Every structure is written in structure tokens, then in C-alpha cells.
Amino acid sequence: MPRSEAEVALLRAASATDAKTVEQLAAETDLKPETVTRAAFDLRDDGLVAVEETVEESATITDEGRTYAEEGLPEVRLYRAALDAGDDGDPVEMGRVIGASGLEGPEVDIALSNFARKGYGSIDSGKLSADPDADPDADPDADPEAAALAALAADESVADDDVLSQLDRRGLVEVTERTVRSVTLTDDGVTALMEGVEAAETADRLTPEMLTSGEWREAEFSEYNVEADAPEIEGGRKHVLRGMADRVKDVLVGMGFREMEGPHADADFWINDCLFMPQDHPARTHWDRFALDVPPVRELPERLVDRVEATHREGVGEDGDGYHSPWSEEFARAIALRGHTTSLTMRYLSGYAGADVDPPKRYFSVEKAYRNDTLDATHLLEFFQIEGWVMAEDLSVRDLMGTFEEFYRQFGITDIEFKPHYNPYTEPSFELFGRHPETGEIIEIGNSGIFRDEVLDTLGVDCDVMAWGLALERLAMLTTGAEDIRDLHGTLADLEFLRNAEVTY
Numbered sequence: 001m002p003r004s005e006a007e008v009a010l011l012r013a014a015s016a017t018d019a020k021t022v023e024q025l026a027a028e029t030d031l032k033p034e035t036v037t038r039a040a041f042d043l044r045d046d047g048l049v050a051v052e053e054t055v056e057e058s059a060t061i062t063d064e065g066r067t068y069a070e071e072g073l074p075e076v077r078l079y080r081a082a083l084d085a086g087d088d089g090d091p092v093e094m095g096r097v098i099g100a101s102g103l104e105g106p107e108v109d110i111a112l113s114n115f116a117r118k119g120y121g122s123i124d125s126g127k128l129s130a131d132p133d134a135d136p137d138a139d140p141d142a143d144p145e146a147a148a149l150a151a152l153a154a155d156e157s158v159a160d161d162d163v164l165s166q167l168d169r170r171g172l173v174e175v176t177e178r179t180v181r182s183v184t185l186t187d188d189g190v191t192a193l194m195e196g197v198e199a200a201e202t203a204d205r206l207t208p209e210m211l212t213s214g215e216w217r218e219a220e221f222s223e224y225n226v227e228a229d230a231p232e233i234e235g236g237r238k239h240v241l242r243g244m245a246d247r248v249k250d251v252l253v254g255m256g257f258r259e260m261e262g263p264h265a266d267a268d269f270w271i272n273d274c275l276f277m278p279q280d281h282p283a284r285t286h287w288d289r290f291a292l293d294v295p296p297v298r299e300l301p302e303r304l305v306d307r308v309e310a311t312h313r314e315g316v317g318e319d320g321d322g323y324h325s326p327w328s329e330e331f332a333r334a335i336a337l338r339g340h341t342t343s344l345t346m347r348y349l350s351g352y353a354g355a356d357v358d359p360p361k362r363y364f365s366v367e368k369a370y371r372n373d374t375l376d377a378t379h380l381l382e383f384f385q386i387e388g389w390v391m392a393e394d395l396s397v398r399d400l401m402g403t404f405e406e407f408y409r410q411f412g413i414t415d416i417e418f419k420p421h422y423n424p425y426t427e428p429s430f431e432l433f434g435r436h437p438e439t440g441e442i443i444e445i446g447n448s449g450i451f452r453d454e455v456l457d458t459l460g461v462d463c464d465v466m467a468w469g470l471a472l473e474r475l476a477m478l479t480t481g482a483e484d485i486r487d488l489h490g491t492l493a494d495l496e497f498l499r500n501a502e503v504t505y
């Protein structure tokens, strides 16, 4: 029977007496390992070779492991310091030994626990004694973990599985498993070789060239082998945050909301003034705000600008009170990147966006907002805000809480917490919190409230409006278990995480 070229090459390279690994055979035949594997499986199915599989563990040293390979394991350093300080085994004050060892921060705990585990001595009422004779297996001068780290640091392999798994547990090495396949010729294989095997050229794919030339008519195609190792292909995929945003939009549309849209760079008028945010509010200073060096906005609804100014100066209603501080139209017209998407809510509620706003109405957006925050595990300079509002007669805090409960339940989150809060534009206001599934920490996930008369009367809305801004990234942290927002996007994004994370709901 004609065999593929790879199979013939493999039969010739394989031996009946020495098992050869797929990698060795690939090198000898100049074929790719996956081609050799596939050929080996096909030959095995016809009884011409035997394929033996073993799982091989290989270890690579981590950064922490490398540090210890250079500076010594913390427990060994502690032991030496104790020996020096205590005249070969006398108990010494723990603080003194630690000081002399030069160990710092978390290394101290690491040293103490491993010192005890390895029986390098004892710790008793604040004193530490190095006792190399206590345990016959304890020998800091020939510590097997230190020896293994040194070998790995020098790119040598380590055979002792127990030591490797201990180092793995300590996070000093990373152990990965892979399947090693070795091939030997069977008796039938030897016979076939002696009788002479014939190579038929088989095609492993149909190409446009084969189609145009008509060559496909004669071609012999290799069979599929679903067991063959194939190279890993990492295709493009939707980013977790995009997946999350799409899902949020679906959920909100399902809850009867319509989507708002509007500019990322906007007049401070829409971003802040309409919201009764005093012009000297800290969020409006150059510390927090990304001002743009562009000419101010010319088009603003004149009557609304006048009403907003009046509200800032005098407040609204009989007992109303304003800020009694300067209000500058020039500042209101200055353009900045929006620090929240509540600018869209203002455009819509005022009627300026052109949408019909007779109650009842529900609107949302899932759009970017920009803040000059300090980057950390829960803050980025830009983030997606899930903005939303409901306009109806007689809304209460129960409606607000119920809406959030319903919304978050769609993502499997049933334990949100509320904390009273202050916003210049809502009363009452609530911050929302959720529990991180991995760390158990309570993290802030949003801000909300019922708009004050200073906002609604000024905009000309004469019923209740409850509204919120929720952080999409925080929601993604809760649903994917990501612990650092910087893993999700930005220059430090964790590609491995992005490749594998799933948007679950």
C-alpha cells in the first residue's frame, strides 16, 4: 500500500531496537513534529510502529527562584546567621538573627516557616537556635531545594520530582507537563521496510492552485487524524470588555432601555454645570479633568444656559439656595474629555439630543469616561461607564435598588451592597459595592441617585428621574475574577488572561 512521504521517512528513520522520540525523528527526517506525530499514528494504526507515551515534567525557574539561586534560600540565610550569632547552636534573640541575616519583608516569614519545616533548628519564646544535628535529613549546606534551584538557574535539568513539586508549591519554579511520544518499529514494520515501501505523494490540504490546475482530480488526500498534535493557533477574538459591554447592552435593552449617544469631548456645561456641580468643585480642577486646548463650544441652548446660571447662583424654588460663588459662562463652554457619561444624560433630559422625553422613559449608554486618576489595580485613566436613567412619576429608592438587583442578577451577582453617598446632583445618593469572587474584597462598582430639583427643574423635567453610573471594568472583575484592572486593558494587559477569559452570564 502506498504510504505518505512522511510515513516512509519515519519508517526509515525509526528503529526496531531503540525507541526514538518524535522530536528526534523530526530532527532526523527534517519534518515538523506534528507531521511526524500524525505519520506515527497512521503507521501505528496499520501495526507498523509502536508508539509509547510518557508524561514528562519540565521545570522553569521563576524570578523569585532566580533571586534565591543567587542570594541563597531565605531559610538557609537565616540558619547561617543564627549559627554565626549563636556560637554554633545557642539560642539567639529572633530580632538579632533576622537583622544579621539581611532578610527583609515577606522573606522573613518565608525563612521562618521553611526553617521550621526543614528542621534547621528550633524557635522557642522569641529565640531561635540553629541545630543541624536535630534532624539527620536537615543539612543546610546541602539543601536539595537550593541545589535544584542552582541547577535550573544554570539551565540544567532536575530529576527529583519531590523537590520540584515542593519548589513549585513555593512558587520558585513552574512545572509544566507534556506528553513525550517514542516510536519503535514493529516486526511488521521491519518486514514492510524489507519488502520496500512506496511513497505516494499525498496532499494534506486543497489549495486554490490545485483547483485551478485541475491537479485535485489526481491528488491523493491524507486522511484526517483527530488525535494528531496540531500547532496551537491563537486567533483573534472579542476582547473581554467588549464582550461584557455587548452583554450589558443586551441586558439593558431587555429591561426596556434605549441607547444614548454623544461626544467624548464635550462642553463643561453638559459634563458639570447642568448637574449643579459648583465650578470650584475638586473634580472640575485641572487635577482631575482632561481639559482640551481647543476653542470653546459656541452652540449651547441660550435659555438653558441662563437657567443653569440662575440655579448655580440662587438655587431653585422658594427655599432654594445657590452656591453664591462666581459662575463663568466661559468655563461652561470650555471643552474637556467627559469625566462621566452623565453629560449624555443631561443632553437627553434637556431635550437637546432630540429624543422624546415624556415619561415613562428609560435610557442607557455603555461608553468611555476619562479621569486623571492615579493608576492602580482598580483605576485606569479611562474606563467604560454604564450610564442609565429612568424617568417616571413617583420614583423611590426602592425602585433604584430593585433595578440594580435585577440588573446585576443577570450576571449572577446577587449580593450587592448600598452605601449612602453624596453627589451635588442627586439626593438621596448611593454607592454600590460588590464582593470580588477571588479576593473576597468589597469593591465599589457604581454610584447612583435620584436627581435633585436643582437639576430637573432647571432642565425642565417635571417628574422623577433616577440615574446611575456603573463601572464596566469593575463588573468584569466580578464576573471574570480578574484581580487587577490593568490586566484587562492598557499596556500591561495580560494576554494569556485575555485569550482565555470568558464572559459568563
Ligand SMILES: N[C@@H](Cc1ccccc1)C(=O)O
Residues within 6 Å of the ligand: 339, 340, 341, 342, 423, 426, 446, 447, 448, 449, 467, 468, 469, 470
Ligand atoms: N456621574 C456619577 C454616576 C451617577 C450618574 C447619575 C446619577 C448619580 C450618579 C459618577 O460618575 O460617579
